Every structure is written in structure tokens, then in C-alpha cells.
Amino acid sequence: MDFKIQTAELDSLAGVGADALIVILGGEAVPKGLDAAVAKQVQAAIKLGDFALKAGQALTLTQAEGIKAPRLVLAASGKTTLVAARSALAAGLAQIKSRGAASAAVAFVGFEAGAESLAEQTALAGADAVYLYRHTKPSAPAAPKLAKLALLVGKSEQKAAKAGLARGEAIASGIELARECANRPANYATPTYLGQVVQGLGKTHGLKVEVLDRKAVEKLGMGSFLAVAQGSDEPLRFIVARYEGAAKTVAPVVLVGKGITFDTGGISLKPGAEMDEMKFDMGGAASVIGTLRAVAELRPKLNLVMIVAACENMPSGHAVKPGDVVTSMSGQTIEILNTDAEGRLILCDALTYAERFKPAVVVDVATLTGACVIALGGVRSGMYASDDELAASLTAAGDAALDPCWRMPLDDDYAEGLKSNFADVANIAGRAGGSITAAKFLQRFASKYRWGHLDIAGTAWKGGAAKGATGRPVGLLTHFVLSHAK
Incomplete structure (x- = not known):
């Protein structure tokens, strides 16, 4: 979609030329300063009972008197928050995306948020409205005609709006890539495919990319990663990409993604129901790849390293067994009590590998538990952090991106269940506090730097009729990475 910023004061919206004029109304009263012709249409629709200034209300008027655009779309938010504005915009776009409108102009009236945040969310909502997976579905409906979206702002808001729009477009492109990677079936989105995607980004954006095969991983001593991969005929890949936007002396931000391209559970086999959704178990990898793309497009002054450990978790005569003990890259031995707790087994070696970059901070992202x-459903990602400042930074990034997380505890007592009679650590504890004990396992391998962990098992995809990848937490991660720019 083609996005742009267009100058238009709120009292002159009626003269805007587009196939559709979308007016997003904040609060529970007609905002002051609104164009007289638009306000007249709003008040008339309310009087007729066709529209109300409540969240979820949207109405399309055609050939409205005094309005240049042939379609006037009214969308109410009920509240004046950024979250409410984004939701109302989505409702407004839904009114026209399957119709004949090829262009739309959007005006926000009566919101607390500034032009920069509104512009970012406009780009994200617009991209989401027209996204349609079709790679393995030739019968998918035609793409929406809506191809141009302009945000209407006053002259004084131009600079801020342009900055927000640029960030929003970059994040939207990263989200789209993450969704495309995760939505592809596992026989398409293999570890090899993920490596090729990152190599493509490297060529496009001038990134340094390495894709390591089994032999190279064996040489590194990643016994834990190798154990998970050994049950599959599909080759593993360990993918490393570097964006260098600052001096070499500047410590990088490192993002680590779990790339289990299909998870059967291994010998600890999962139930058959909804196992198809285990193609989404590489959502962490997809999100860090998408973030890499967003950052590379924005070209901030910082250094970023992206690491993805990618393989399948399959049952076979070669598969790792419950009770087996493996040696991780760190030298710590691990008793594998459950082969379905495999994500932490590939991440622990990736976290050890991250030490070589002398990072400013490392954040791993995984559909882990x-x-x-x-605990959190599909609203917030679980967030763990080694210190309060990092936790605050991740929380702020999620709030700014409307991609929220929630801090979870890391008390040492939670690690008691990971003790083993036969190895340095077991890969699972009991059922209680399962997300926390998984994080405590990972923390053992991240002691040499500032470390954060995002458990996105509830937010990386949706099931049921809306089944598909969400692209989260690309927004959160991009805002977090950008906060390190000098």
C-alpha cells in the first residue's frame, strides 16, 4: 500500500479528494473544530439512530451533501486513547476494503495521541487491512482494491507525522514478512527456507549473513540444539545476521529467535488435535527476522545482531529420548525429561553463542510454553528481564507499539524443580509456573550479559476461523531496538 501524509486542517475536511474520507471520532461527543459539513452528517446519522459515538460503531455514507469524497466513513472509538483510535480505524477500513475504493484519506479528531503515534498506527492498520495470505492458496479472493492511504494532518504536525509514518511502514513490512514466514506450511517454511529469507534480506539491505549447517554447528559444540534436530530428515540451520549502523565499538543489541519449523513434540508426542498449528512454533524466529527487516529499512545508528536456531522436532529412530543427557555449548549438561520442551534446548545454545558479540543486551523470543x-491469554506476551531498567524498556516499547507485554517473576526458588540427579539441569520442572521455570532454565545460559525473554506462545498466532500468524512482537522489538539508537 502507498502511504502518505497530506495537509488538511480539521475544519476543511469536506474538500479532501479521495475515493473515501474516513473520519475517526474520539470521545463521546462530536469534537469541537470539526468541519461543519462533516459534523452535520455525524449529527444527522446520530439523530436517525444509524450511528452512535460508541466503540465499534462505523457507518458509510455515499454522496453525502457538502462532502467532495463520494464515500464518507464515520468510525467512533468511544475513548480518546491510541488503542481506541487504532481499533476505530480498523473498523473504518473494514467498511471500504472490499468495495470499489482505491484510495482513502483518514482524519483523527479528538484523540490524546500525537500525530507521530497516529501516523504509525495508520500505516500498521492499513497494511493489516489489505494483508491476505495466498502463497499456497491460488483460490484466495482478489486483493482489496484499496491501494492508497493518506493521513490528514495540520501543517504544524507534518514533521512528526512523517517520522511516525516512516516507522509504521517499516514495522508493517517487518510484520508482513513475519506473517508470511509463519503462515507458510512446514513443508514450505523449512529451516533452509528461513536461511534463504535472511540471505535475501542481506543482499537487499547490505547485511552480513551467515547460515551454518550441521557440520558447523557440531564444530561449535551445540549438543543441545543438535539433540532436538537429530530426529528429523530436514537439515537444521543456525542463522546469524548483522546490521551495522554504528561504530564497531558500539555494543550490539542481540535478538534470538526460536525457529522450530514444526513441533510434533518428538518422542513425547503431542495430541493430534490442532497439531497443524505447530507450524507456528517458529513465531519467535519469524518475529526477529521481521524486526531485522524493519530496522534495516529505517537505518538507525545502532548495531543489531539477529540469531535464529532453526530445525524440526520429529519422532524417529534417531530422535532424542526422555532421560537422555546432552551437553550444551556452554558445557552444562541437560537431562531431557520431556522432548516436547525443545524450544529451550535450541535457545540455550543460541544464548551461549550470543556471548561472542559482547552485547549491550540480548532478548530471546519464543513460542515457548x-x-x-x-497465564496471559492472547493479549500480552510474557516478559522476563534480568533487571528493572530492561523490563521497563521492554514494557515501554510494547506500549508504544500497541504490542504489549507483561513482566513475569524470576525468583530463584522457581529453579528448584529443574534440579537433576543425572545432569547439571533438567529441561522441565513440574506443571506449576511452567512459563517461569522455562525462563529460569534459559537464564542459566544468559548470565554473562543483560538478558530479556519474551514468551509469545499466546500472541504469535490465532486459531479457529481467524487462524494465522499475527506478526507479533515485531512492533515491540522494533521500538525496543530503536531506543538504543544514538
């Missing part, structure tokens, strides 16, 4: 879904 069903326990996190039970």
Missing part, C-alpha cells in the same frame, strides 16, 4: 497462554 502453553503455560504462558494460560
Whole structure:
């Protein structure tokens, strides 16, 4: 979609030329200063009972008197927050995306948020409205005609709006890439495919990319990663990409993604129901790849390293067994009590590998535990951090991006269940606090730097009729990475 910023004061919206004029109304009263012709249409629709200034209300008027655009779309938010504005915009776009409108102009009236945040969310909502997966579905409906979206702002807001729009477009492109990677079936989105995607980004954006095969991983001593991969005929890949936007002396931000391209559970086999959704178990990898793309497009003055450990978790005669003990890259031995707790086994070696970059901070991202879904549902990602400042930074990034997280505890007592009679650590504890004990396992391998962990098992995809990847937490991660720009 083609996005742009267009100058238009709120009292002159009626003269805007577009196939559709979308007016997003904040609060529970007609905002002051609104164009007289538009206000007249709003008041008339309210009087007729066709529209109300409540969240979820949207109405399309055609050939409205005094309005240049052939379609006037009214969308109410009920509240004046950024979250409410984004939701109302989505409702407004839904009114026209399957119709004949090829261009639309959007005006926000009566909101607390500034032009920069509104512009970012306009780009994200617009991209989401027209996204349609079709790679393996030739019968998918035609793409929406809506191809141009302009945000209407006053002259004094131009600079801020342009900055927000640029960031929003970059994040939207990263989200789209993450969704495309995760939505592809596992026989398409293999570890090899993920490596090729990152290599493509490297060529496009001038990134340094390495894609390591089994032999190279064996040489590094990643016994834990290798154990998970050994049950599959599909080759593993360990993917490293570097964006260098600052001096080499500047410590990088490192993002680590879990790339289990299909998770059967291994010998600890999962139930068959909804196992198809385990193609989304590489949502962490997809999100850090998408973030890499967003950052590379924005070209901030910082250094970023992206690491993805990618393989399948399959049952076979070669698969790792419950009770097996493996040696991680760190030298710590791990008793594998459950082969379905495999994400932490590939991440621990990736976290050890991250030490070589002498990072400013490392954040790993993983669809790690069903326990996190039970705790937080699909609204917030679970967040763990080694210090309060990092936790605050991740929380602020999520809030700014409307991609929220929630800090979870890391008390040492939670690690008691990970003790083993046969190895330095077991890969699981009991059922209680499962997301926390998984994080405590990872923390053992991240002691040499500032470390954060995002458990996105509840937020990386949706099931049911809306089944598909969400692209989260690309927004959160991009805002977090950008906060380190000099």
C-alpha cells in the first residue's frame, strides 16, 4: 500500500479528494473544530439512530451533501486513547476494503495521541487491512482494491507525522514478512527456507549473513540444539545476521529467535488435535527476522545482531529420548525429561553463542510454553528481564507499539524443580509456573550479559476461523531496538 501524509486542517475536511474520507471520532461527543459539513452528517446519522459515538460503531455514507469524497466513513472509538483510535480505524477500513475504493484519506479528531503515534498506527492498520495470505492458496479472493492511504494532518504536525509514518511502514513490512514466514506450511517454511529469507534480506539491505549447517554447528559444540534436530530428515540451520549502523565499538543489541519449523513434540508426542498449528512454533524466529527487516529499512545508528536456531522436532529412530543427557555449548549438561520442551534446548545454545558479540543486551523470543497462554491469554506476551531498567524498556516499547507485554517473576526458588540427579539441569520442572521455570532454565545460559525473554506462545498466532500468524512482537522489538539508537 502507498502511504502518505497530506495537509488538511480539521475544519476543511469536506474538500479532501479521495475515493473515501474516513473520519475517526474520539470521545463521546462530536469534537469541537470539526468541519461543519462533516459534523452535520455525524449529527444527522446520530439523530436517525444509524450511528452512535460508541466503540465499534462505523457507518458509510455515499454522496453525502457538502462532502467532495463520494464515500464518507464515520468510525467512533468511544475513548480518546491510541488503542481506541487504532481499533476505530480498523473498523473504518473494514467498511471500504472490499468495495470499489482505491484510495482513502483518514482524519483523527479528538484523540490524546500525537500525530507521530497516529501516523504509525495508520500505516500498521492499513497494511493489516489489505494483508491476505495466498502463497499456497491460488483460490484466495482478489486483493482489496484499496491501494492508497493518506493521513490528514495540520501543517504544524507534518514533521512528526512523517517520522511516525516512516516507522509504521517499516514495522508493517517487518510484520508482513513475519506473517508470511509463519503462515507458510512446514513443508514450505523449512529451516533452509528461513536461511534463504535472511540471505535475501542481506543482499537487499547490505547485511552480513551467515547460515551454518550441521557440520558447523557440531564444530561449535551445540549438543543441545543438535539433540532436538537429530530426529528429523530436514537439515537444521543456525542463522546469524548483522546490521551495522554504528561504530564497531558500539555494543550490539542481540535478538534470538526460536525457529522450530514444526513441533510434533518428538518422542513425547503431542495430541493430534490442532497439531497443524505447530507450524507456528517458529513465531519467535519469524518475529526477529521481521524486526531485522524493519530496522534495516529505517537505518538507525545502532548495531543489531539477529540469531535464529532453526530445525524440526520429529519422532524417529534417531530422535532424542526422555532421560537422555546432552551437553550444551556452554558445557552444562541437560537431562531431557520431556522432548516436547525443545524450544529451550535450541535457545540455550543460541544464548551461549550470543556471548561472542559482547552485547549491550540480548532478548530471546519464543513460542515457548502453553503455560504462558494460560497465564496471559492472547493479549500480552510474557516478559522476563534480568533487571528493572530492561523490563521497563521492554514494557515501554510494547506500549508504544500497541504490542504489549507483561513482566513475569524470576525468583530463584522457581529453579528448584529443574534440579537433576543425572545432569547439571533438567529441561522441565513440574506443571506449576511452567512459563517461569522455562525462563529460569534459559537464564542459566544468559548470565554473562543483560538478558530479556519474551514468551509469545499466546500472541504469535490465532486459531479457529481467524487462524494465522499475527506478526507479533515485531512492533515491540522494533521500538525496543530503536531506543538504543544514538
